[in-house]
Amino acid sequence: MTIRNVHGSTVDRIGGDIVAGRYAPGASIPPEPMLCEELGVSRTVVREAVKSLIAKGLVSSGPKVGTRVLPADQWNWFDADVIVWQTRVGLSPEFLRDLQDLRRAVEPAAVRLAAERATPEDIAGMEAAYALMKDAIEFGGDYVTPDLRFHQGLIAASHNRMLVQMSRALAALLRTSFEISTRRKGGPASSLPLHRAVLDAVIARKPDRAEKAIRVLIDGAREDIDTVLASGKRLPQIHEPPRRIRATA
Structure with missing residues (x-):
């Protein structure tokens, strides 16, 4: 699997879980080490996937608060x-x-x-x-x-x-x-x-x-x-x- 495919499948997995309600609005998604183990990918891949999800309006990220799921009305529905x-x-x-x-x-x-x-x-x-x-x-x-x-x-x-x-x-x-x-x-x-x-x-x-x-x-x-x-x-x-x-x- 190419790097692009790994990135795409990681974005697809996490984004799909968010939209499916696995992670509620306001909740944090699992930390990097847990996602790496669960998805079988590197930290770099997880970080790039999170950047993509931020661009799609699904999550926000900041120091000491982690990566949190945003309400559905803030998602990019044109994506x-x-x-x-x-x-x-x-x-x-x-x-x-x-x-x-x-x-x-x-x-x-x-x-x-x-x-x-x-x-x-x-x-x-x-x-x-x-x-x-x-x-x-x-x-x-x-x-x-x-x-x-x-x-x-x-x-x-x-x-x-x-x-x-x-x-x-x-x-x-x-x-x-x-x-x-x-x-x-x-x-x-x-x-x-x-x-x-x-x-x-x-x-x-x-x-x-x-x-x-x-x-x-x-x-x-x-x-x-x-x-x-x-x-x-x-x-x-x-x-x-x-x-x-x-x-x-």
Whole structure:
């Protein structure tokens, strides 16, 4: 195992334990010697892992107080690792509500800008993603990856550097939503024309129409999430490969 893999697996183990509640907010994680013995790694690896967890907002460290777990509201919820650890524990209704609220705040504004600023290259990229989504529905396959590419393309077409940076941070969150939607029977097939409506409005340079269309799409995703939650079906684990959907009859 390489040094990078050792570091990554150590961060994954400690971070996962924190998110899973093994160490309560305000509590100290075990001291370095204990973690070294438990994880089979060196002190250097543990120290570097703690630095990574500090950057993710999971812990704080200081003289005489050790390394303490911070409350969940201080964690970096735009960090892909934090999202993965949370999905392993389970996605709470509150987490999913926050995700949908965030989408409603960010995506409509980005889509309005995309309808004003999208270049031919932007349109071509979204058309390609849409075509892959359509193929997945008709012939079976990975629907989630091109769905994510489509939405990231919309945000990229805003040509707003801050929104584009945010879209990269949101990727894991968006994938969570898209994975859940594929759990609902007919979910991808019913959402495909909604994606088409968004893209057509962007192509037509109609910001109001584009914003209205993306809101319909987001609200549909919320309904999918509510339906899956009510059914008690297993929720997705985004560290797993994207779920492949079956071809429509």
